[in-house]
Amino acid sequence: MKALFAVFSGTGNTARVCSALAELFRARGHEADVVPIRADSVYPDARAYDLFVVGYPVHAFNAPASVLKFLKSLPKEKGKRPAYLVRTSGEPLAMNDASAVSPRRILKKRGYAVIGEYRYVMPYNIIFRHSEGMAARMWKAAETAFPSDAEEMLSLGGARKRIGPLKRMGSFALRIEHTAMPHLGHRFKPTEKCIGCGACAKLCPQGNIRMEDGKPKFGKSCVGCMACAFSCPEDALKISLLNGWRVNGKYAFSAEPATDDEVCKYCRKSYLRYFHQRGV
């Protein structure tokens, strides 16, 4: 089996998950190439692969606009090539499964059949910062699921999630994010703490940031991935209306996993259910 992972990841969570799955594919004697979905990426022809895996973070209960654009650009297939969706989300809510609706539809039109979908809870890169203990427990839960999920994909098994009308409606309403983000992102600004290192410009998957007189300037193709604000070494970006939700700095994933008592209060019940279902 030869698999192509096309992965959009703003702050590394989805890339981390997809790399771990690809590594398991290789450990089982299969080929797995991982390509980032970025404006400057050169993509291999997906038709040269037996299996197509699309990885992305859930953004406002949807797939990021850049992922949809990438999927629409795929060369049209005649048959029904097997595809899987691998998502990460900051909270376990089932509503996040609705992020499969548009990718499924586009992939179907391009000649792919989404056979199965996986979603792993990973720490927030916006809204608030999870504790390192929460991040470690999330990773432990994901790692527990990887071997059987990888096996399932390699045997072309698995299933699609049922997405009811309420979830579809909620997700559809929040697709406004796709329209709003380019305008919000255009208003991102460096503060006086900016040292002009250019890391934000280099990391932006959209090529939306250019350095001008040693400071970043933001264009109009932001998809809200948070790579810039999250990875700025000086925490020197003001992200417009979203500034109160800014999260800065990588998670280490190496702390002692949070105990049940330490699980964060927000969505506590659903995090606990998610962890316990995975036996962690």
Ligand SMILES: Cc1cc2nc3c(=O)[nH]c(=O)nc-3n(C[C@H](O)[C@H](O)[C@H](O)COP(=O)(O)O)c2cc1C
């Ligand atoms: C603009 C934006 C919207 C988000 N919306 C959701 C959401 O609707 N549900 C959720 O569970 N997490 C949401 N998240 C959190 C991310 O899905 C989560 O942190 C993900 O693991 C980030 O992956 P990445 O590091 O690969 O970018 C959102 C993050 C961003 C930046």
Ligand code: SF4
């Ligand atoms: S990453 Fe931060 S410090 Fe570096 S140029 Fe961008 S805003 Fe300035």
Ligand code: SF4
């Ligand atoms: S400007 Fe920042 S948030 Fe917007 S796409 Fe680029 S890196 Fe992501």
